[in-house]
Amino acid sequence: MRSSSQNLTGRIKGVLSNAAVDARVRFWRSPHQPQWSDRELKPLDYRYWRMHNLHRSVHTGLIAEIAQQEPKSPGATVLEVACGTAWNAPSFIGQGFKYCGCDISETAVSLALRKFPECAFLNLGVRDLGIVRDASFDVVYSSSMLEHVGFHELAISEMARIARRSVYILFFEGLSEDDDHSLKFFPFSGDHVNGKEKDLFGRKIVLQEHMRTSERGYYWNRYSRRKMSTFLNDLQYDYEVMDHATREYMKCESVLHIRKGLVE
Numbered sequence: 530m531r532s533s534s535q536n537l538t539g540r541i542k543g544v545l546s547n548a549a550v551d552a553r554v555r556f557w558r559s560p561h562q563p564q565w566s567d568r569e570l571k572p573l574d575y576r577y578w579r580m581h582n583l584h585r586s587v588h589t590g591l592i593a594e595i596a597q598q599e600p601k602s603p604g605a606t607v608l609e610v611a612c613g614t615a616w617n618a619p620s621f622i623g624q625g626f627k628y629c630g631c632d633i634s635e636t637a638v639s640l641a642l643r644k645f646p647e648c649a650f651l652n653l654g655v656r657d658l659g660i661v662r663d664a665s666f667d668v669v670y671s672s673s674m675l676e677h678v679g680f681h682e683l684a685i686s687e688m689a690r691i692a693r694r695s696v697y698i699l700f701f702e703g704l705s706e707d708d709d710h711s712l713k714f715f716p717f718s719g720d721h722v723n724g725k726e727k728d729l730f731g732r733k734i735v736l737q738e739h740m741r742t743s744e745r746g747y748y749w750n751r752y753s754r755r756k757m758s759t760f761l762n763d764l765q766y767d768y769e770v771m772d773h774a775t776r777e778y779m780k781c782e783s784v785l786h787i788r789k790g791l792v793e
Contacts, residue, residue, distance in 0.1 A: 590778030
């Protein structure tokens with residue numbers, strides 16, 4: 530009889546097809562029983578639902594637009610980076626995509642896999658995407674992730690590298706008209722970092738590294754439209770900034786759409 534980890538690996542290979550990873554992906558495993566039951570993880574799912582629900586119309590409208598704009602070949606794939614508990618999975622699946630999610634939180638990935646066993650999930654942070662081959666997914670999608678990390682240039686470059694056609698990055702608070710980014714760091718308490726306090730987000734607090742500081746914590750960033758444009762121009766990316774001026778389903782949000790075209 531095949532082990533559960535072999536079955537999971539087989540499902541991921543089936544979903545990703547020729548988009549398989551170069552190295553063995555670090556799935557969440559435990560030598561004991563899972564530390565969190567379905568009942569205990571319900572509050573985590575609610576937290577992600579609450580964040581998703583605040584911008585539900587934007588997710589729905591954007592995913593529908595992605596499905597219309599992107600040339601749809603049979604088995605088109607999408608990777609959602611920082612997917613949480615995968616509240617966007619039904620929308621992408623409904624539009625005909627094969628959905629894969631990745632998140633640094635093993636509790637979020639565990640719950641997402643329980644909710645959507647037909648999908649593939651990777652327990653990876655965006656800095657771990659180096660194990661994924663170039664142009665592995667037709668579309669890469671991410672929302673409210675760059676606002677909380679200290680390495681947005683690397684994150685954007687990695688998402689663009691593994692995308693075959695397009696990257697869509699959703700900023701809930703929009704891009705600012707300021708000349709520079711606003712980057713604010715908030716350190717975690719000692720009990721969070723040393724593991725004395727059990728956290729719904731799992732080992733994310735310990736694993737998350739920001740490059741700009743050795744401290745553990747999170748960022749609350751708002752990015753400058755001008756400075757982001759300069760960065761993308763330097764990388765020679767073809768891109769578009771989508772907001773309420775051109776999209777009726779948006780309010781304060783902005784979407785950075787990086788076009789790569791068809792990569793063979």
